[in-house]
Amino acid sequence: MISVLTVFHFHRAVHRSPSGEDAPDGLYDKGAMGRVIYTWEERIRARRELARLASEAPELIQKMGFTMAEVDAELAKPFWRR
Template structure:
């Protein structure tokens, strides 16, 4: 079994991406609750929004 080794800069980049996804999904969830009409404006369906919100932060 091979192991992957990451530099500190790479790890910081990964954590930053996770944080960005978490924040985006939280904001999307708030938008869908507070202003559901805006979801239509950005071209997403309710089902797409629910699928995106349900993803764990480490998944794209």
């Protein structure tokens, strides 16, 4: 479930003018919105790849220096969390 704080940060990111000031109502910084969506898509892709790697080659996870508990914690995060 998306938290209120996440919605607030998304709202602030897309309602900014290029100078960093709040944009007037109804104006959006489409570049910021695109960056947020791109970041979310990258997190989804990376976590899917991590899940695949953990199931197909868990020995590589250990060689990279991670535990399966760390992998499980990362996979449990929603896409909007770092």
